[in-house]
Amino acid sequence: MTSTQLSGTESPLDALSDRWRSLREAGPVTYDAEQKQWRVVDHRGVSAVLADPATYSSDLTPIAPTQEDFEIFRQGNFVGMDPPKQRKLRTLVSQAFTPRVVHGLEPRIEAVCARLLDGVADRDRFDLVDTLAHPLPIIVIAELLGIPADDHRLFQEWAGTLFGGDQLGDDPDMADLERALEAIAPTVREMNGYVLDHIRHRRAHPGDDLTSRLLAAEVDGARLADEEIVGFVALLLVAGHITTTALLGNAVVAFDRHPGTLAALREDPGRLPDAVEEVLRWLPPFPELGRRTTRPVVLGGHEIPADTLLMAHLGAANRDPSRFTAPDVFDVARSPNPHLTFGHGIHFCFGAPLARLEARIALHLLLERFPIIAVPSHSDVTYQNPAVIVGVRHLPIAVTRQ
Template identity: 60%
Template sequence: MAMAHDNLNDLLTWLEAERARGQVTYNEKQECWQVLGHPEVSRVLSDPATFSSDLSALQPQQEDFKLFQRGNFVGMDAPQHRKLRTLVSQAFTPKVVAGLAPRITELTEQLLDGVRDGGRFDLIDELAYPLPVIVIADLLGVPTSDQAMFRTWADTLLSRQVDPEQSVIRVNEEALDTIAPTMREMNSYFLDYIRSRRARPGEDLTSKLVQAEVDGERLEDEEIVGFVGLLLLAGHITTTATLGNSVVCFDEQPEVVAELRTDGAALPAAIEEVLRLRTPFPRLARITKSEVEIGGAVIPAGQVVIPWLTAANRDERVFAEPNRFDMHRKPNPHLTFGHGVHFCLGAPLARLEAKIALQILLDRYKDISIADDVPVEYRSPWTMVGVNKLPLEVRAA
């Protein structure tokens, strides 16, 4: 049986078939509610009192998962979420992020200078993965020499095969055997690192977390594990996906590249359209705390709700010709980075990294094309819309 994660077009076809039943529908096979429309998804994400982010009831009751979850503020509700998010929010303010621009520029140039075959390279291996992971590792203070291990962890956690015919609860249970060893390895690595920073604090973000106080109390080492792990993984994977997705979109739209080469100021708008059309994280998850009516449906309490960012970003009620790449789309209120109290902390950093790296690529190479003799390796769009391998052929400017 062909499953909806085979490619992005298959997933989009599946989502539109679901949407034909309504913007909010119950999927009996998955045993959850699908929320597809833009205003409906916006409402779910902006109402944490009704739609809880605490998914611990769905998580495998296993020690490695429990340990990581203690500091995973993405999976928390107020007031705990607010307290922990406040601790790191200062590290990702627009002003602080803007100060990273020289370092991001320097790294991009160094990585491209280091490409062995100057006319041909894999974008993900040579730039899209190492650039953001080095930036976030520098912020956290973790050794960038371990980046190959970080990539293995991310690939393991984000390469789960998902069958749309199967219950989302059962999928989580079956993921235990494949993910638990990786979670254990991550937890052990971060716990050792956190303890070393408590003994010898530096100027990095991990040292600040170790010394921070919440309501007059220091965080325990075990509370910081999921914190640092989440920041490391989420802090690079969205930029990696966005850089790859941008080049894929531009390869399909040569007129866009031509315009960007004459009007560099248009690049941020083009990136926003990439984020809308190829949303890196296609869906989120919530649990209803009480019965709620939304989109013409009544959802009982205690139900799993899946807000589909990919579907919301292609809602024709909000986006004219939603399947067309339009870098001049105004406004472009995509929900790629979420909405409400859980809006992605790293959004300013991801946008800056993408802007700087893509501008340098355009400046450095007069021709950029996807190689036609080696296949592009796409991720399963059910879990992440992006590419693992993107072989490019380039010509220096």
């Protein structure tokens, strides 16, 4: 499956909810013989796995297929690393990507949102993904990195290839992943070359941007090599924007499918932060995180050998009745909301503050501009392959203006 369209009132989102419920009902820790992987689905278990990188490694290279072009990207991709290297790289990046930097982007995010929506000022129907959800985070991140925002269509193409899942079915195995890696390798090669050229240009001509600050960041006299920066810049440019794209699309779909939600948020925009967190809990863009056991462990009463693939299932954990009241109810007033969508522990998503900020600003502007926002035909909504990312690929909406 490459993408999914709705049929009548059925939704892939309903299918996901059913699947996550089935996973929980099967038990907190189960083995999938067909996929040859263990799954952890309860909130407590997932949190424990993500908090213990010494036992559950993020480095899957010993057990997963690899490909030459991905090795360059992997050098600076600390999402797939363990301490101490992960800690060193994250510390270096933290010097450049500070909360102050993210907060300072707020006026620019507001301006980009306004300009993108001005582009459909004469239309009462448009695709939310093409108009706002895709270009907004790409433009913001590109400008943050000092990369020409005019190239945002290229970055969008890369993301579409890397996260579209066109080479995968609903439950890919290692052979499927290996074929997919080979298929997308040319895109990774192109992306690596583009980003490396940008880094070398910034090293020769530093500016007031995140890439230049990354080049200058230093810990114990050590700086990042160009190849290490490639992984982080590419991660932020491609994976970083796709999370916000999915979050915005998922929010509008979830609000539309729960009548009264948009009216309540319009009446009290101060509830938007809680609403964003509930969308993240309800529809995590990346609902599973892979880990490799570094030693034999006993988990949930099961003996799991070393070098075994274990999937920490955020989607199921986010609806764990032992952690959430009425977990299968979408409640934009839910607080506290200890969802695990952005991970937990040392690998907590670095871009979470930026994704949250972009989502809040974009949704606030949508509510401010349009008294009515509706999905006129759910059969026209096209979804991504949920085996790769939970989100919409196309979302036609109808609006009215003040």
